[in-house]
Amino acid sequence: MKSVFFFFVLIAVSPTFAQYSINDKELVRTTFAREFDKAIIQKYLDSGSNEKINAALLSISHSEDTSFIPSIVKLDDEHLEFIAFAIGQLGENHLSENFLLSKLNQKNSEQLNFSLMSELGKIISPDKFDSLINNYSGSFGSGISLLISNYHLRGLKYDRKKSAFILSDELSGTDQQKFKALCCAFRTNLCEYIKDDIISTLNGTSSFLDLESIETTKRDILVYSLACLRRLKFFPDDEKLFQSTLSTPHYPVIIEAIKSAVYKNNFSVTDFLVYIKLLHNENLNVAMQSAVSLKEINIKEDVSSFILEELFSRSLDKRILGELSLTFYQLYPNIFFRKWEKIKTLLYAEHILDVYNLLGPAYFKTDSLLKSYSSASGMIKIKILELLLNGKNNSTGSTAKFMIDVLNSSFAAGISIVADGIDSTFIDRYKNELKHIIINQTNEYVHNSGYIESLMSLANLALKISKEFEAEILELLLNSDLYSVRKFAESKLQIKFSGGKEMNYFENIWNNSFKFLSAIITTEKGSFEIEFMPQYAPVSVGSFCYLAQLNFFKGINFHRVVPGFVPTCDNMKKE
Structure with a gap:
């Protein structure tokens, strides 16, 4: 530890x-208590003090109360970023939408327009969004990438090709516009429409890869250009770019380069030897990520001997060996099986369990796992549970009894994993016993902050038994001392959250x-x-x-x- x-x-x-x-x-107290006392908040809004007005807007943003909107849209524009933030947090509202649209202007600072567009994306109606995209000419100023990104997160349909065309246009703007456009393309999976623009942007920024110091925005452009290529499972057939991205001193960039460079066209043995050197990088995260991502390479030549040499060299950290062994199995399963007994002696227990998850139950003894569980660390217990739940025969015999015992234990993570992982066959077979355990465990831990996720998992398991039983458990959760547990129960029961x-x-x-x-x-x-x-x-x-x-x-x-x-x-x- x-x-x-x-x-x-x-x-x-x-x-x-x-x-x-x-x-x-007092303002923080009423916000903390979820009361949002309107007299206190209005006093702040009327104070004439910039700091107090902004503080009130931050409190309002937590309230989920749209009745504040008519008051806050009347405030002076010097508070516009805070007004926009509060409006975005309060959710869809016609008045809010029109207010933000009216404030978009090319004369705004770039940062202000970013804020307005970002919050507008959270609340804009589909009709207004479509109109804005169809008629977009840049007259509103920068930041439309943020609007598209936040609109996408709401799960609403939109014209993806037209949106991608706008992102392409943004990639010819300022560095901040480029960064925001790349982020949007990655998050919305619009990369496929602007692949050439992304490559061009990466090439245009690649001269900064070798510098010891780099401006944050240019670094972020490199990171998200590479991330978009990773999403496309593509990397240009460019040796200089390949080597410079994998040798850059900038940590966020090299991590993303490791993930994307494996998709290089015509990946050669020479490329492989450059890549595999990263297993010895002094930064453990870089080395581990290279071991993880290596499984994605598409190479014609057989490079299994090079990987075996690394596995048996005893020069790698055991955590890297664990990831590399998983990669080796996925690249060369037949050779892996022949070498497994020797490889197994090199690995930590958690990585052996990860391999078992890939190999299946024919390669491990369930009884041995059950016996080792009680003395195992928390992480190993979690791995054992996940492994057993992935098996086909976990609803009978000793495995079923073991699952019930874990569900009835004090191990919070185990309770959640079993409650979430047991299937309908298990639930039907042990329905009455499960109901008894769920009631007892809920009563036992309803006020204990160490079991928040467990309580939610037990309620979700109750629903798999019956809707009526779920309602019974949710009623117990309504009396919890824990704010998040009460909020979860009220949301499930579709009743207005009482706060408090x-x-x-x-x-x-x-x-x-x-x-x-x-x-x-x-x-x-x-x-x-x-x-x-x-x-x-x-x-x-x-x-x-x-x-x-x-x-x-x-x-x-x-x-x-x-x-x-x-x-x-x-x-x-x-x-």
């Missing part, structure tokens, strides 16, 4: 560009919201700093700082940090 330590930096947060501040306790977060910890959270500027995280791999932004997310920041001081995170495996994300918890009760 990796060691993680938190050090808090006691430096005052600069009020520059702040929205929420230390003086906004527990306020017991609000004072502790608030007292920590603006107390620290950042946290320094020290692990066995090095240190990094998380910057706090309480001006936008005081509750998330306060929760994190409060819990860290309680050693809440002690003993939790460090996994990764997502940029722009602050860990928080739904409930502070550590059982």
Whole structure:
């Protein structure tokens, strides 16, 4: 387990560009409680203070209450980005749609138009969207890629060819327009219509691949150009581009290059030898990704001997060996079977289980897996469960009893996996026993924050038994102390969400919201700093700082940090 330590930096947060501040306790309280007191919010909207008005708009964005819209669209345009954000979060509304359309203008800054287009995509009606796409001439300014992307996410139909034509036009614009267009093409799978434009954009930016330092937007253009090619399963037959993308010092670019370069036309042995060197890259993530992506190569020559040499060289990290063994099986299954017993001795248990998942039940003994389960680590337990659930005979004998025992255990992940994974045959055969377990487990963990996903999985399993039984379980969940569990139950029952977060910890959270500027995280791999932004997310920041001081995170495996994300918890009760 990796060691993680938190050090808090006691430096005052600069009020520059702040929205929420230390003086906004009552506004944050009513937002946290999901009450959205209109008297408090209106007072902020009428204050004449830029910071207070923006803070009110951030609170409104959480409310799901469209009755705020007539008030906020009357605010001064200097708040336009915050108004647009709130409108986008509140959902489809005719007044909101017309308001945002009226604000689109070539005279706007590029950033403002990006914001307006992005939020408009979340709420625009199909008729207005079609009209805008059919008559688009660039007169609204930049950002239409964001509108198309967010409209697509709503699952609505639209003219894909015309939308792709617009993206092609955007690829001749500014670097920001290019980046947004490539993101949109990737997310909407419109890459196929603009393949040549994507290649041209990649070639036009490739001169930056060898530089030690690169502007963020140009780096992102490279990343998403390569991502679009990966989606197309295509890479140009260009040796210079192939080698420069795979040797770039820029981590996000080389990761995407590894994923896309395997689709190079006429992939040769020389190309393979260049690619396989990445298995020895000093960055473990780069090395592992190369082992994973290698299985996608389409090469005429037999390169199995090179892969075997790497597998048996004992120079690779075991995690890389695990991924490479899976790749070897998928490329050369016959040779793999002949070498399996030797390969198996080189792998961690989790990778052996991954291989078993590919090979099938003929290659492992179920009884051995069942016996090893109780003493296994959490990760290995998960792998064993997934392996057994993938088998055809999990609803009879010792395997069925094992599944029932796991469902009735205190292992939260196991409860979720079994509840989600057992099939209709299993459910029909053990219906009464399952009902008894679901009721008991729901009552046992209904207030426990460590079992949120388990409770939801149990409710979903209840539905597979009967609609009436699901309703019975959801009624139990309505009484949970956990906000997200109550919200889940009310959504399933199609009743208006009552909100009402527990306020017991609000004072502790608030007292920590603006107390620290950042946290320094020290692990066995090095240190990094998380910057706090309480001006936008005081509750998330306060929760994190409060819990860290309680050693809440002690003993939790460090996994990764997502940029722009602050860990928080739904409930502070550590059982």
